[in-house]
Amino acid sequence: MDPIRNPYAPGAGQRPPELAGRDRELAAFDVTLERVAAGRPERSMVVSGLRGVGKTVLLNALRGQAVSRAWGTGKIEARPDQSLRIPVAQAVHAAVREVAHRHRDPDRVDAVAGVLKSFALRTELKDRKGFRWAPPSDVPAAKGRADSGDLELDLIELFTDVGELGRDLGVGLGLFVDEMQDVASAELAAICGAVHEVSQQNAPVLVVGAGLPHLPVVLSAAKSYAERLFRYVAVDRLPRDMADRAWLRPAASEGVDFEPAALDRLYELTDGYPYFVQAYGKATWDAAVENPVTVADVEEAAPEAEAELAVGFFGARYERATPAERDYMRTMAELGADRETEQVTTADVAKALARKPQSLSPARDGLIKKGLVFSSERGAVAFTVPHFGAFLRAQHA
Missing domain, CATH: 3.40.50.300 (P-loop containing nucleotide triphosphate hydrolases)
Structure with missing residues (x-):
């Protein structure tokens, strides 16, 4: 597809062409x-x-x-x-x-x-x-x-x-x-x-x-x-119908459609998170050769979208952390691997690092101040960025 006509807009605070789900x-x-x-x-x-x-x-x-x-x-x-x-x-x-x-x-x-x-x-x-x-x-x-x-x-x-x-x-x-x-x-x-x-x-x-x-x-x-x-x-991730709307309506304005299998795969990859919806939509448009967009186009585009997210969305945040804070986040990622929200307890993090909870308070507080983790309830922490735990586990692997 013509990249100049690409209708998707992955950007911080940038309004997408279709504000779906709101x-x-x-x-x-x-x-x-x-x-x-x-x-x-x-x-x-x-x-x-x-x-x-x-x-x-x-x-x-x-x-x-x-x-x-x-x-x-x-x-x-x-x-x-x-x-x-x-x-x-x-x-x-x-x-x-x-x-x-x-x-x-x-x-x-x-x-x-x-x-x-x-x-x-x-x-x-x-x-x-x-x-x-x-x-x-x-x-x-x-x-x-x-x-x-x-x-x-x-x-x-x-x-x-x-x-x-x-x-x-x-x-x-x-x-x-x-x-x-x-x-x-x-x-x-x-x-x-x-x-x-x-x-x-x-x-x-x-x-x-x-x-x-x-x-x-x-x-x-x-x-x-x-x-x-x-x-x-x-506000949370988009349900499937709203994610489809976010992909289909901007493409339709350019006379382009998606095969159902392509939409299925896109939703698997993005989980409906709006920033990811735009990032994968943009990469898929650029990778597609003809109309309609196919699941093969999505697969070809996925590494490009992942690489861009790894640098601009995940990597930039990871680089802001100190070594101690990175250790804390990597431990959070490992402990939260099988949990849908990836929320973990501070006691479990301390146990995994063989440290006293009090000694990890500076790292935790630094991550909260930098907006990388949050504590919605006493004694528990979670990442502020969706899929951040998966990113850290992939980096560690």
Whole structure:
């Protein structure tokens, strides 16, 4: 097939040509947007799942829905050891800018801009790391509003004011947070507290977060009521019919079809994980000689897809780990070989390495911090990347 016409898109956060299997989430968010804009009570939203299941793609699609309804939106990607205040200020500034030009009262817009500036300038010296940011506006910073230094209180005041600006226009404002599990616990608690307060005010403000499978647990640890504060959506691999849709519809737009046996083999190889669906789809298209695509084309393409995943998807993550962390992961892979989720206990890892569990805590914590493993329950760990255990076992072999 012509590689220029290849319709598949394996990329980090890159939207595939057919966003299969997410119709229910998109439809539910449509209802949420309409309810919030109409002044009805509604919860913010959290999306969680393994890497490669399309969390960022879904987060961006949800943001696109808000934009299409004339909402103001801003997005941040959380990072470990980085304060949220400046990224939130930048994202909220983007959201306000999207709606401010439609507002009929310039003084009201300037008042909100002043509050936003005061929020941004309240960054603690220890968090600045040589960088200080303020909205590019001549409006002076407001005094006594969103500048207390208490992040939760300041977020409440900021969200309240920008929400009122949106209410004047019959729309809302949305803050979209990717890699939310990397937000420090104290700042997660502040976000939860602010979302809780503005939701009680029916302010048209939504916070939509995306992160790894343990994100709901992290949120509950930050605020006990977080489990009731958000609507939680777990995204996973695609069922067979949705995976077929992800392969067939983009190909059909180019006048190409797949033999049923080819689809069978593709699903065996990918397990329906969206990133793998795109990676194998792309490699198979390039390997195919004629229409329709055959199982022989899939077999010919499989080594190429596997090699690309080994370098870009698995290998890059493995290289980030220290030698001790690699030993820990290889042991996890061996212990989880016969388990569907590949979740193992930390006690079993310590036993296999003939070490005391406490002595392995630095390696485990380092892997969690790097986003390579997660702990969904006490005393257990699992890989954040699907098929990572199989990759490590193949490397060891």
